[in-house]
Structures are given as C-alpha cells and as structure tokens.
Amino acid sequence: GQNIDQPTEMTATEGAIVQINCTYQTSGFNGLFWYQQHAGEAPTFLSYNVLDGLEEKGRFSSFLSRSKGYSYLLLKELQMKDSASYLCAQLDSNYQLIWGAGTKLIIKP
C-alpha cells in the first residue's frame, strides 16, 4: 500500500517473541491499526494506537511513535496459531485507512 512499509515475511520459533515493524508517513495521521489475517480468512482487528507509547493486550502489544512515523506489533509466547499475515494500517487525515501489504509470520516448532 502507499506510504506504509513493513517486512514481507518473518520467521520465529514457537514460544519466542517477535516484533513486526511498520513505518508510515507522518503527515495526516489519525491512528495506526494492526490486523491479523490467517490464510484464506478475513482480517481481524488487533489494536489501535493514536497516542505515543505501548498498548498491551494479552500476548500482543502495539507501540507507536508519532514523531518517527513508526509502530511495532510485539507478539510474546508465540503459538503455532499465530502464523498469519499481520497488516499495518494508517488512518489518514480524511479518516481513510491506508493499508500495508502485510507481514507474513511463519512460526516454526
């Protein structure tokens, strides 16, 4: 997607921690979303950050730095079911979502 950058693919081990980074253009910003999409399924909402800092929700946390145009999704205690694509999306000044292409996360035993 335009202006959103995230790695194409990452591999991690079951039980470990992985951080998926996302950068976006800072002009026109109303929030940063992370969605999870399992293969062949619909995206589902994970998190929303609009203020700087870390938002924790169980095994998943999301961080935002507005001045740097940077966010990350942190997944702890990885489980095999966490294998999925993770989509970063920016809510722009017109309240439209700009989507990244997603990061495919592969979990190995």
Place this chain on the structure above:
Amino acid sequence: DTAVSQTPKYLVTQMGNDKSIKCEQNLGHDTMYWYKQDSKKFLKIMFSYNNKELIINETVPNRFSPKSPDKAHLNLHINSLELGDSAVYFCASSQDTGGHRTGELFFGEGSRLTVL
C-alpha cells in the same frame, strides 16, 4: 450469528460475464465498504457507503457498481468481467463515532472471484 456475511464465497466465471456479490451486516453499523485483495495481498478500498450514501469511490472501473438498498446491505455488481478482476473481495463495516470513522473494521469472510 455472523456479523458481516457475504455471498457467494467462491465464484468462478468466464470473461465478459456479469456477476454480483452480496453483503449484509447485522451490527447496526453506519458505514460499509468493499475492498479488493489481489494476489500480492494488498487491501485496496473500492467503495464506502455511509447510511446508504456513497462517500468513497476510488479509481475503480465503472464496470463495478455498488448498490446499497439500506444501511445493512451493500452489494457489488460487476459487468463484463476481465481476467484482472480475479481477486478476493471483502465486504466490511464500521461504526462511526462522533462523526469520525474509527477505522476499526469488521470484515466478511471474503468472496474469491476467479475469471477464466
């Protein structure tokens, strides 16, 4: 109860045909969307309706025509299908709050269209 449901889930058709995909949401949301996800997995907004009114119409061929008979339904009709139309089409909805769209979307399961 499925929150956002779309039919059909799979659609295989020949070039030049006309087809429709239907979407319904029972969440009471004001805004509904059609997205196209191609083989590279980019989600591209096609249309957005708020209370039956078109509010987003991205650069989409006019062969694609959305119709919203009421705020719970948003259908997509495609004329003269082309090979490049093959993709997964997702319907989604969101609840506007305070006049702003929050961006939290609820997606349907997707309709995989294959044009031969």
